[in-house]
Amino acid sequence: MKILDRHEIDAALDKDTVIKAVREAFVSHSQGHIQSPSPLHMTFRDEAGLRTGDCHVKSAHSNHHKVIAIKVAIGMYKNAEKGVPVNNGLVLLLSRETGEPVALLQDEGLLTTYRTAAAGAIASGLASTKADDVLGIVGTGNQAFHQAEWTTHYLGLKKVMVFGRSTAKAADLTSKLSAHGLSAVRADSVAQLCANCRIVITTTPASDPIIMASDLPDGPRTNIHFVAVGADTHGKQELDAEILARAATVVADDLKQCLDHGDLAAANALGLIDPDQIVSLGSALAKGLSITEGVSVADLTGLGAQDLAIATLVT
Amino acid sequence: MKILDRHEIDAALDKDTVIKAVREAFVSHSQGHIQSPSPLHMTFRDEAGLRTGDCHVKSAHSNHHKVIAIKVAIGMYKNAEKGVPVNNGLVLLLSRETGEPVALLQDEGLLTTYRTAAAGAIASGLASTKADDVLGIVGTGNQAFHQAEWTTHYLGLKKVMVFGRSTAKAADLTSKLSAHGLSAVRADSVAQLCANCRIVITTTPASDPIIMASDLPDGPRTNIHFVAVGADTHGKQELDAEILARAATVVADDLKQCLDHGDLAAANALGLIDPDQIVSLGSALAKGLSITEGVSVADLTGLGAQDLAIATLVT
Numbered sequence: 001m002k003i004l005d006r007h008e009i010d011a012a013l014d015k016d017t018v019i020k021a022v023r024e025a026f027v028s029h030s031q032g033h034i035q036s037p038s039p040l041h042m043t044f045r046d047e048a049g050l051r052t053g054d055c056h057v058k059s060a061h062s063n064h065h066k067v068i069a070i071k072v073a074i075g076m077y078k079n080a081e082k083g084v085p086v087n088n089g090l091v092l093l094l095s096r097e098t099g100e101p102v103a104l105l106q107d108e109g110l111l112t113t114y115r116t117a118a119a120g121a122i123a124s125g126l127a128s129t130k131a132d133d134v135l136g137i138v139g140t141g142n143q144a145f146h147q148a149e150w151t152t153h154y155l156g157l158k159k160v161m162v163f164g165r166s167t168a169k170a171a172d173l174t175s176k177l178s179a180h181g182l183s184a185v186r187a188d189s190v191a192q193l194c195a196n197c198r199i200v201i202t203t204t205p206a207s208d209p210i211i212m213a214s215d216l217p218d219g220p221r222t223n224i225h226f227v228a229v230g231a232d233t234h235g236k237q238e239l240d241a242e243i244l245a246r247a248a249t250v251v252a253d254d255l256k257q258c259l260d261h262g263d264l265a266a267a268n269a270l271g272l273i274d275p276d277q278i279v280s281l282g283s284a285l286a287k288g289l290s291i292t293e294g295v296s297v298a299d300l301t302g303l304g305a306q307d308l309a310i311a312t313l314v315t
Numbered sequence: 316m317k318i319l320d321r322h323e324i325d326a327a328l329d330k331d332t333v334i335k336a337v338r339e340a341f342v343s344h345s346q347g348h349i350q351s352p353s354p355l356h357m358t359f360r361d362e363a364g365l366r367t368g369d370c371h372v373k374s375a376h377s378n379h380h381k382v383i384a385i386k387v388a389i390g391m392y393k394n395a396e397k398g399v400p401v402n403n404g405l406v407l408l409l410s411r412e413t414g415e416p417v418a419l420l421q422d423e424g425l426l427t428t429y430r431t432a433a434a435g436a437i438a439s440g441l442a443s444t445k446a447d448d449v450l451g452i453v454g455t456g457n458q459a460f461h462q463a464e465w466t467t468h469y470l471g472l473k474k475v476m477v478f479g480r481s482t483a484k485a486a487d488l489t490s491k492l493s494a495h496g497l498s499a500v501r502a503d504s505v506a507q508l509c510a511n512c513r514i515v516i517t518t519t520p521a522s523d524p525i526i527m528a529s530d531l532p533d534g535p536r537t538n539i540h541f542v543a544v545g546a547d548t549h550g551k552q553e554l555d556a557e558i559l560a561r562a563a564t565v566v567a568d569d570l571k572q573c574l575d576h577g578d579l580a581a582a583n584a585l586g587l588i589d590p591d592q593i594v595s596l597g598s599a600l601a602k603g604l605s606i607t608e609g610v611s612v613a614d615l616t617g618l619g620a621q622d623l624a625i626a627t628l629v630t
Contacts, residue, residue, distance in 0.1 A: 035357065040352060040353065042383070044376070045378075053414060055383065055409070055414070057355055059370075074409060074414035075414065084413050088415055092407070094387070098399050099391040101421065106416065
């Protein structure tokens with residue numbers, strides 16, 4: 001059994017290879033070639049019953065992959081007080097032929113970060129862009145940084161605008177992105193961000209919408225493509241349901257998951273979208289969909305197919 | 316992260332310590348102290364849609380344990396043709412405090428074998444026995460051997476009688492048990508086994524009952540205690556539902572699991588048992604239940620609490 005740590009895993013991956021593999025994974029998923037059964041969920045509580053952490057175990061396999069991927073992701077909220085990262089994780093790979101353990105990838109969540117950044121870049125690429133278009137990022141965390149880096153790399157963009165509720169954190173992120181050779185500025189408001197950006201990627205754990213329909217520029221010639229990455233579980237929502245209602249094109253990485261706990265859930269509950277009109281990301285990619293104008297939304301909830309694809313690259 | 320293989324794990328365990336820990340685990344489970352959420356299940360099929368293997372991931376944790384146990388068990392049915400064991404598995408332990416990986420136990424299923432053997436011994440111990448009582452074993456596989464070894468050790472018995480549908484395999488098992496210092500003989504029929512044994516442990520993957528009510532000796536003075544270990548998933552059944560109906564005492568490791576997919580499921584579906592009269596193994600142990608006469612049954616389906624208890628011993 002091969003055992004690799006975070007640094008060894010990082011050294012084995014480059015953006016272009018990961019993006020290509022994740023792109024193929026979305027297509028395979030939409031064609032029903034990847035099996036990913038219901039995850040296992042654990043919730044941790046203290047003696048008083050307060051939630052102190054959670055863990056989920058996801059898996060994916062297919063007849064076309066040599067390995068079965070089992071991903072463990074765990075978050076213990078009080079770690080920050082102890083100077084330990086809140087999130088941790090690893091991926092276990094078993095042989096699809098014999099079931100024998102093949103590798104343990106002690107990635108501490110790095111593979112999830114990368115496969116999610118790759119997905120954001122790929123979903124951003126559904127919108128047509130020019131080289132001087134601005135990429136908007138909402139949120140200032142780890143995923144915000146990677147979304148900016150991977151998406152500008154993939155689409156050949158140079159300009160990034162960041163909005164965060166914390167001005168200090170947003171300024172930190174623009175500095176970090178500038179140090180990586182990007183032209184990064186901070187937006188004072190969500191409306192300012194929407195007025196300037198062709199693509200807006202949301203990367204927050206918000207439970208109430210952070211972008212409202214009223215933040216969008218008026219007029220029928222508004223061309224803005226939203227990629228919602230943050231809502232990965234029940235109770236999270238980043239986009240006002242009215243934005244979904246206004247969107248000419250809505251794309252979902254997995255329709256069932258997005259209607260269950262993605263940004264589509266609230267809009268669907270209000271009857272503002274027609275599930276039959278939603279396009280799966282994999283089929284959009286297979287067909288070469290290119291969105292040239294209007295308001296559009298891609299909702300990403302994360303797929304086992306992505307985990308399987310990126311883990312396969314490491315082994 | 317500590318990584319231990321099967322031999323290192325085996326060396327770290329002895330029967331008495333395992334039995335004590337598993338006993339405490341049943342009591343904790345019955346008191347609601349152990350959390351074990353719904354498992355993750357994978358089914359593998361070939362291109363023709365035929366089932367070629369399966370995998371399940373189970374977990375358990377509590378506020379009283381330093382580790383979270385995540386157990387992966389996988390079976391690939393065609394391995395035998397390749398000279399590779401059909402079943403494989405490992406246990407991953409994460410810190411209950413920080414979520415960091417603590418240990419990987421590459422036990423290849425050994426911990427499950429031992430915690431199941433310990434459970435059979437403990438459930439057998441609910442029946443009062445004398446030193447010259449005979450332990451009956453139905454089945455001739457790996458678990459049959461361990462049930463005989465662990466239960467005779469725990470209860471201080473010397474005599475074992477084995478029934479298997481394959482005479483050759485039953486003879487092999489009696490030879491193996493004799494080599495371990497036991498007085499082991501083969502039964503020609505289930506009825507002969509039932510006529511001679513105080514305790515009968517069933518360890519088969521039978522999908523149709525292997526012990527019928529008509530195999531029991533007649534008369535009200537029949538004293539026989541059944542421990543059903545084999546039925547661990549839907550569609551398996553070892554004991555005729557009429558035996559459950561006749562039992563004065565019925566014990567379950569977990570009532571919900573046993574009614575769902577244990578030997579109790581069929582009897583309950585037929586209305587032959589009253590779920591309110593079923594005693595949980597943990598509370599039976601806590602109260603010191605001792606069954607001195609009549610027909611009794613203990614149904615074991617396997618608990619996450621057992622996995623957590625035995626894995627904790629190794630780290």
